[in-house]
Each structure stands twice: as C-alpha cells, then as structure tokens.
Amino acid sequence: MRTIPDGVEVVASWDRVRRLESPPLLVLDAVTAFLDEQGVGGGPLAWQRIGDGHSNVTYLIERGGESVVLRRGPRPPLPKSTHDMVREARIQKVLHGHGIPVPEIIAVCEDESVLGVPFYLMERLDGTVITDTIPAHLSSVEQRRATSEAVVDALVSLHSIDVAEGELASLGSPDGYLGRQVERFRGLWEVNTTRSLPAVEWIADWLARNLPASQAASVVHGDYRMGNLMFAPQAPARILAILDWEMATLGDPLADLGYVTATYSESGTLATPLELTPVTLAPGYLTRRQLAERYQSRMGLDLTPLPWYQTLALWKAAIFCEAIHTRWRRGERPNDTVFGPSLEVGVPRLLEMAAQYAGLTAAPRA
Known part of the structure; x- marks a missing residue:
C-alpha cells in the first residue's frame, strides 16, 4: 500500500492538478473528505491500484484499520453512455437482493467535483x-x-x-x-x-x-x-x-x-x-x-x-x-x-x- 502520491495518477490535492498534462485518477484530500462524510475510518489513507484496470479503475483504500474499494471511470472525456458508475452501483444493489454474489455497495458519489467523475465505494472481499x-x-x-x-x-x-x-x-x-x-x-x-x-x-x-x-x-x-x-x-x-x-x-x-x-x-x-x-x-x-x-x-x-x-x-x-x-x-x-x-x-x-x-x-x- 502507498501513502505518498506519485504526482501523476494520484495527487495530494486539487491545487496540484494544474501542473499536470492530464487529470489525476485519485485526489487524496478529496477522497479523505468523502470518507469522513461516510464515516469510513479515520486519519490518513493508503492506496493501491488493483484489478486489470483496462477500462474503469479500481483502488483498494485503507484508513484507520478499515478497507474499502473505490471504483471510478477513466480520465475524461468519456464516450456518451459509458463508464456510468452510478448505474453500475445501482445494478449491484438490485442484484444483491436477488441473491447474486456481488460486493456490498457502501456509498455512491455523483458529485464530479470530488474526483472529476462519479465513483462508488464497495466492500473489500477476501478472495x-x-x-x-x-x-x-x-x-x-x-x-x-x-x-x-x-x-x-x-x-x-x-x-x-x-x-x-x-x-x-x-x-x-x-x-x-x-x-x-x-x-x-x-x-x-x-x-x-x-x-x-x-x-x-x-x-x-x-x-x-x-x-x-x-x-x-x-x-x-x-x-x-x-x-x-x-x-x-x-x-x-x-x-x-x-x-x-x-x-x-x-x-x-x-x-x-x-x-x-x-x-x-x-x-x-x-x-x-x-x-x-x-x-x-x-x-x-x-x-x-x-x-x-x-x-x-x-x-x-x-x-x-x-x-x-x-x-x-x-x-x-x-x-x-x-x-x-x-x-x-x-x-x-x-x-x-x-x-x-x-x-x-x-x-x-x-x-x-x-x-x-x-x-x-x-x-x-x-
């Protein structure tokens, strides 16, 4: 797990973004504030990119002894009707009620000012x-x-x-x-x-x-x-x-x-x-x-x-x-x-x- 931003994919805050050629995928202070709102962990966070990552992007986030998974779309601009994280989270919530094995959805963020695109948090599974x-x-x-x-x-x-x-x-x-x-x-x-x-x-x-x-x-x-x-x-x-x-x-x-x-x-x-x-x-x-x-x-x-x-x-x-x-x-x-x-x-x-x-x-x- 990493705690220090790499300055390209992950930055500490939005005021560092204007120095980059392309927008970052993770902004640590913005994610920290969102985790605070959801009552997830406390203190500084650690992050690690997981999964294939060929389309949407997934991170394991650890904070204060708690672990969650953050999933977001790639860097904008995005083709119309693709990478819809809000819809993806909703589908999983519905399927969970039908007994289909899916991760539990913890929170959904539709506010694009947080990371530049909508994203959601889901439980971490040990598998x-x-x-x-x-x-x-x-x-x-x-x-x-x-x-x-x-x-x-x-x-x-x-x-x-x-x-x-x-x-x-x-x-x-x-x-x-x-x-x-x-x-x-x-x-x-x-x-x-x-x-x-x-x-x-x-x-x-x-x-x-x-x-x-x-x-x-x-x-x-x-x-x-x-x-x-x-x-x-x-x-x-x-x-x-x-x-x-x-x-x-x-x-x-x-x-x-x-x-x-x-x-x-x-x-x-x-x-x-x-x-x-x-x-x-x-x-x-x-x-x-x-x-x-x-x-x-x-x-x-x-x-x-x-x-x-x-x-x-x-x-x-x-x-x-x-x-x-x-x-x-x-x-x-x-x-x-x-x-x-x-x-x-x-x-x-x-x-x-x-x-x-x-x-x-x-x-x-x-």
Whole structure:
C-alpha cells in the first residue's frame, strides 16, 4: 500500500492538478473528505491500484484499520453512455437482493467535483481472482474442473432471474437488444479509432444480416469471464462475487455465453488479447464446448446460433480495445507499457477470430 502520491495518477490535492498534462485518477484530500462524510475510518489513507484496470479503475483504500474499494471511470472525456458508475452501483444493489454474489455497495458519489467523475465505494472481499496463476487451493484436477463449473453455474443463476417485474425491469428493454448492440458498437468505432480496419464494417454487416431470434430475456453482464469473478480463498471452488457490471443491461443471455466461451483460453486455438485467464490452458479445466454444454443442460436454450454470439463478442471486444489503444497512443495511459501497445496487432487479431466464428474468409460482397 502507498501513502505518498506519485504526482501523476494520484495527487495530494486539487491545487496540484494544474501542473499536470492530464487529470489525476485519485485526489487524496478529496477522497479523505468523502470518507469522513461516510464515516469510513479515520486519519490518513493508503492506496493501491488493483484489478486489470483496462477500462474503469479500481483502488483498494485503507484508513484507520478499515478497507474499502473505490471504483471510478477513466480520465475524461468519456464516450456518451459509458463508464456510468452510478448505474453500475445501482445494478449491484438490485442484484444483491436477488441473491447474486456481488460486493456490498457502501456509498455512491455523483458529485464530479470530488474526483472529476462519479465513483462508488464497495466492500473489500477476501478472495482470489484467477488470471495467470492457479491458486494452490484450487490446483487439483478436481478443483480445476469445479472452478470451470462454478463459472457456468453462476452465469446460469444470473440468467435465471425473472426480469419482467421489479427494479430490474427499469434497466432497459430486452426487445431488439442484439440489433441495438450491433448498431451501437458500429457507431463507436469511428469515435474510438485513428486507423482503418475494414473488417470492422464487413463483420458488422454480417452480424446485422444474420441476427438470431432471442430465445429468452435476462440480465446480461456484458463482460462475463473468469477474470471478473472472485473465488473463495479455500476449497471447494465457490464464487464470492461477480465483478465489473459497467456493461450490464437486459437482453439476450446467449450474449454472455458467447463472450465467456470466445474469450476463454483453450489449447490449440489462436490467442487474443481478451484471453486474460490463461490458466485454463492447463489440464483439468473444462473446454469451451464443455462450458456451453453445461450451460445448455441447465438453461435448455438452443445453442445452434452460438457462433453468431461469439462473433459479436470478439467484434465488440475489438472496438472497446481499440478505444484503449487510442487512449494509449494519445498518452492518456502513461503507466500502460504492455496492454495498450499490444493492441496494435491485438485488435486485428480479435477481428480475425471474429471472422472465423462467422465463417468469413474475405469481405462479403454487397
């Protein structure tokens, strides 16, 4: 944990900001005042950035023997209707009432004068997020399988919630979800890129021409993968929390299944920048096909159109990764020396894999 500002990402007070080329992500005296208002801890605070941090930013904050997690959007300006921390916190509050494992929301700050963007505080959970290292307590062949099964079972629980009534119904209309996704992300490409990649448009055309009929309506997480799940710190494999609800809405549940299977690391397939939990390359974990079969056995949906959803997942991933790449090129991610630069070739690779799922080997004719 750090207590001294680095002067770039974290500053002591707003009067230091005018010396910076870009706004900071954490202003310690402003956060301290907000913690005082909420009755969280006392005295000076310590901070540590946690999580992937490729889109929104998350910090562990310790103060006076208490620990909380602060989550905020990236540096402004932000694309319209993205990085909505107030909505993200509200979704988690509602889902908590339905028994979905999510962190408890402690406080929400809508006042942009505090940090420049809205943010929220949530409880700190003692758990494990699995990425490139297999936790010792989940390393046996049996627990590797159980880990994969838990990924599917938590998704089934989320998709089994009745969204026709109550507060969840206010999250949006599931009708027309797939068409809206295609058109929304098609529009985001031009505002997020500085280069020409024709595959974006011709995959968009293919998606629009081949829209499947949605078989059900559910809460859609939007970024459902193992790296957004926190597991309990002891066996057996059990999910403590589903994290990162920024893209959640009501829509077609197979969108989540398409995403988790398309971004799941598996031996013998071309890796993409979205395969952020490479441990599943090891023996014992379920394959993509086995994930889908377990889901289908519990949800009873026809998975024949699953390749369409996998195409959608990787095409969308290419577009939001391009936004990260563009911010990196503009110098807005000064501490990013790996992920941002990797997207120069990573985004085209995502588009290549999306085209493979669609069965496209060349730009389709008009």
